[in-house]
Amino acid sequence: xxxxxxxRLPRHIGVIPDGNRRWAQGKGLPxxxxxxxxLDPGMMLYELCVELGIPExxxxxxxxxxxxxxxVQTRAFQRACVDAVDMLANRDASLLVIGDYESPLFxxxxxxxxxxxxxxxxxxxxxxxxxxxxxxxLHHFMNEDSTINSGSVKIKRxxxxxxxxxxxxxxxxxxxxxGRRRLSGFLPVQSIYADFYxxxxxxxxxxxxxxxxxxxxxENQDITLGx
Amino acid sequence: xxxxxxxRLPRHIGVIPDGNRRWAQGKGLPxxxxxxxxLDPGMMLYELCVELGIPExxxxxxxxxxxxxxxVQTRAFQRACVDAVDMLANRDASLLVIGDYESPLFxxxxxxxxxxxxxxxxxxxxxxxxxxxxxxxLHHFMNEDSTINSGSVKIKRxxxxxxxxxxxxxxxxxxxxxGRRRLSGFLPVQSIYADFYxxxxxxxxxxxxxxxxxxxxxENQDITLGx
Numbered sequence: 001x002x003x004x005x006x007x008r009l010p011r012h013i014g015v016i017p018d019g020n021r022r023w024a025q026g027k028g029l030p031x032x033x034x035x036x037x038x039l040d041p042g043m044m045l046y047e048l049c050v051e052l053g054i055p056e057x058x059x060x061x062x063x064x065x066x067x068x069x070x071x072v073q074t075r076a077f078q079r080a081c082v083d084a085v086d087m088l089a090n091r092d093a094s095l096l097v098i099g100d101y102e103s104p105l106f107x108x109x110x111x112x113x114x115x116x117x118x119x120x121x122x123x124x125x126x127x128x129x130x131x132x133x134x135x136x137x138l139h140h141f142m143n144e145d146s147t148i149n150s151g152s153v154k155i156k157r158x159x160x161x162x163x164x165x166x167x168x169x170x171x172x173x174x175x176x177x178x179g180r181r182r183l184s185g186f187l188p189v190q191s192i193y194a195d196f197y198x199x200x201x202x203x204x205x206x207x208x209x210x211x212x213x214x215x216x217x218x219e220n221q222d223i224t225l226g227x
Numbered sequence: 228x229x230x231x232x233x234x235r236l237p238r239h240i241g242v243i244p245d246g247n248r249r250w251a252q253g254k255g256l257p258x259x260x261x262x263x264x265x266l267d268p269g270m271m272l273y274e275l276c277v278e279l280g281i282p283e284x285x286x287x288x289x290x291x292x293x294x295x296x297x298x299v300q301t302r303a304f305q306r307a308c309v310d311a312v313d314m315l316a317n318r319d320a321s322l323l324v325i326g327d328y329e330s331p332l333f334x335x336x337x338x339x340x341x342x343x344x345x346x347x348x349x350x351x352x353x354x355x356x357x358x359x360x361x362x363x364x365l366h367h368f369m370n371e372d373s374t375i376n377s378g379s380v381k382i383k384r385x386x387x388x389x390x391x392x393x394x395x396x397x398x399x400x401x402x403x404x405x406g407r408r409r410l411s412g413f414l415p416v417q418s419i420y421a422d423f424y425x426x427x428x429x430x431x432x433x434x435x436x437x438x439x440x441x442x443x444x445x446e447n448q449d450i451t452l453g454x
Contacts, residue, residue, distance in 0.1 A: 063453055065452065065453030065454055066453065066454070068454050069454065134419055138365070138416070180422075180448070181422055181423045181424065181448075182420060182421060182422050182423055182448075183410075183418070183419065183420075183421075183423075184419075184420060184451075184453050185419050185420070185453050188415040188416065188418075188419060189365075189415065191410070191415075192361055192410065192411075192412050192415060193409060193410075193411060193412070194409060194410075195407075195408055195409050196408045196409055196410075196423065197408065221407070221408075224411075225292065226290055226292030226293065226411050226412050227292055227293070227295050227296065
């Protein structure tokens with residue numbers, strides 16, 4: 001299956017890789033063992049996106065909500081995110097990590113991706129949400145001056161210019177693995193008009209057909225942006 | 228089918244009544260004729276919610292995005308929203324209409340619902356989004372002082388206290404008719420953790436089974452609020 005199969009592709013795909021803990025439990029493993037099994041699916045998805053020429057891909061790593069879980073799980077998903085970013089840094093992508101950098105729960109190894117860094121041939125923009133919180137994202141505009149100087153006058157900034165995740169563009173298609181039909185705080189502003197596709201299989205059971213099914217479904221949606 | 232059938236009900240349901248124009252086209256009617264056929268479904272849904280004791284219900288009336296459509300359609304959905312609110316005002320509910328009141332596209336007949344008004348036995352809270360815009364809603368906090376006085380100190384307000392739709396609570400279940408799997412700007416803050424159920428049938432073809440199917444599905448979802 002190649003690029004020619006699709007008539008219309010999303011420019012930006014958001015990925016919610018859910019179901020790692022359920023997968024581990026299903027194998028009789030401790031819940032926290034699931035996350036490392038989510039690394040290969042992420043790399044496979046990266047490769048499929050590059051092959052199709054998808055310009056931007058955002059992974060939902062972990063959230064501030066998630067860090068309320070048992071410490072052994074929190075350490076496991078922190079570790080998995082660091083590993084995933086390390087793996088992608090060896091490929092052809094520009095990487096940006098977004099989340100509450102000031103919290104001790106943000107892995108210090110990822111601080112260097114606070115500004116986007118480019119690797120290899122820079123074939124795709126990848127955003128990784130790490131210690132991300134939707135409140136943290138939206139509150140950002142209350143912590144800043146909401147006006148900008150334009151010549152001699154101050155003009156109001158719009159919401160896209162003031163949220164913490166302002167460097168992440170509007171999302172066309174969100175694919176969530178693990179069967180749940182909810183956004184769970186995933187980039188509320190960028191997700192406003194996104195089409196939302198749910199894969200019932202768990203993220204560590206990723207298959208390329210999940211992704212192609214989502215793209216096939218997507219190209220049959222009409223895009224109105226609310227109009 | 229009665230209340231006893233459900234073990235766990237949502238406290239707040241959001242309704243996206245999509246598909247009115249497609250319904251009209253399917254009947255060989257002009258697109259704008261669809262909206263009036265959405266009134267009876269709305270009343271049926273109101274009655275089903277009251278019967279089950281659902282405390283709060285929010286209808287997605289029309290948005291600022293929608294008003295970019297042809298004027299004949301805009302007039303038709305404005306009219307349908309006024310009629311819907313009038314019908315509900317004859318029942319047992321407290322009604323609040325939320326949207327950009329300052330725009331000429333907001334129907335003046337609905338200005339009196341800018342503050343919640345209670346009718347009859349006040350059995351359910353109903354919110355109606357009319358000339359609503361997600362940017363209008365979120366921008367609200369940039370047009371106000373983001374601090375509040377608490378005794379002698381100023382404290383930061385949180386996002387829930389400063390959005391325009393602050394009187395609408397968190398949504399548990401969103402039901403969208405008409406097959407599309409997207410939020411289209413529907414209350415981004417209140418929808419953060421909502422479970423999202425899609426009915427393929429068009430809104431004027433509403434059947435009570437759609438609603439019961441959504442509730443059956445909902446009670447089998449685990450609620451984690453991101454945790």
